[in-house]
Amino acid sequence: MQRSERFIRLTKWLVDRPNVPLSLSELSSRLNTAKSSLSEDMARIRAVLEAEGEGTVTSLHGMAGGVKYQAGVSRARREAFCADMVRRLSDPSRILPGGFLYMSDLLGDPDVLDTVGQLFASRFENVGVNVVVTVETKGITLAAATARYLHVPLAIVRREQRVTEGAALGIHYISGSERRIQTMSLSKRAMPASARAVIVDDFMRAGATAKAVENLLSEFSAEVAGTAVFTATAEPARKLVSDYTALFELGAIAEGQPVDVRVDRAWFEPDVHPASAAVEPPNAVDHSKNV
């Protein structure tokens, strides 16, 4: 097989399946190529991805020896993404009565989901997470994207116990905003046996929901590796959970006023896969001009 063909196949197989370990022996037999050539190819792919700042190929030392692709977002792409999100989130037309911010368009935008999934996964991919947990409904798309890039299952906490979830563990908690008793439950089968979870959600105010999920997970004897949210309000500054990370911090939300949106700078350092001589990925063609 020609080397160009190997590069195309290998790159596709890797990028198609983030965090999935692939055996070098199996790749070698599928491509009818010596393991030594394959290792050279992999080194080349890794170098190109790292130069672009867009992920890497990790070697796995084990019985078989293998590799896996870990996605990454280059610094330039993070900057552009964050600037775009700040612009869109701060738009006063998003403000709904009661001081809520309309975000469902962003939470249903495939580019936003993919980028956030890659960012959240980069943060948690090396801490042994084996499940992503979210609470229905709005956080599900972000959590599913994160689970894709971590390559772990997604478990969805339900507000009401459902017959289709089978036996479930439920708890009561006091919601932050409404100060009333609420319930949440999680299917027993949805959780791995020795679970180490990352909690993903779209929004955090006081953190009552995240705290309740932590409590629910402790009933499963699950560890919580951390909580990642898309947006969190600046106030109250002290949340009910200590170990959380938010991509965007929202200032006061008042009708007619632009929302003050800040990017958590922690997302820009440390630069996990520093870019050198980066070649940025191309922009999408503007459909309106092209079709």
Add this chain to the structure above:
Amino acid sequence: MQRSERFIRLTKWLVDRPNVPLSLSELSSRLNTAKSSLSEDMARIRAVLEAEGEGTVTSLHGMAGGVKYQAGVSRARREAFCADMVRRLSDPSRILPGGFLYMSDLLGDPDVLDTVGQLFASRFENVGVNVVVTVETKGITLAAATARYLHVPLAIVRREQRVTEGAALGIHYISGSERRIQTMSLSKRAMPASARAVIVDDFMRAGATAKAVENLLSEFSAEVAGTAVFTATAEPARKLVSDYTALFELGAIAEGQPVDVRVDRAWFEPDVHPASAAVEPPNAVDHSKNV
């Protein structure tokens, strides 16, 4: 830039963003490569993907001239996926009291989601869909995966109107199984102006929910290009919606009995991107052995 490096970059850029049009002019300047060489590279990538039966690269004729990647699932991978799903779905331990089938593990499995997303997207990618619509909660992960591969936004119909969704259009309908009046509503902002939707859900019995979504979408003057569900019961054979496709058909669900699960053969013909001299992607390494 070396040709091998171009192949790695181009393959990654394409595979990372299914159905996103990329301009040849921009690629040419990013890679500092003549458009003619780039066209040759693209032809090579297309040939390799098509030989593998795993998608293609489509040329876009427009002002700028461009390309986009469309994902595909090779026949062998479809066969393996369907056999695995039939095995897992027919397991009697999934049967819950009341004749329900536990599926949340599959609906949270990143490999299942990715494959179903690719299959559903292949079915609808050339019929001008500009939004994927689902109903909370269980269908959301499948719908998000489909939206990723179609590269269109996802709109989630809510069971109750929520303050965070802004102005919403709501309807009442009679649920199939419980014979009672239910509500569903969809945020006005969540839908594109001239919407052409594909409805995605995890399960269909009589089709009352899908029919209700169709009615709701007609209130938005949206067209429905079709409905795709992961599973549908064989009975009742006559559903309330006519234009739907199910990946798996479920026979009678009775406690302790294996469920009769059938694959809709329509998913195997016509073979959109027929494989010749296919090289199948490698299997993932079994973690339990390797780590």
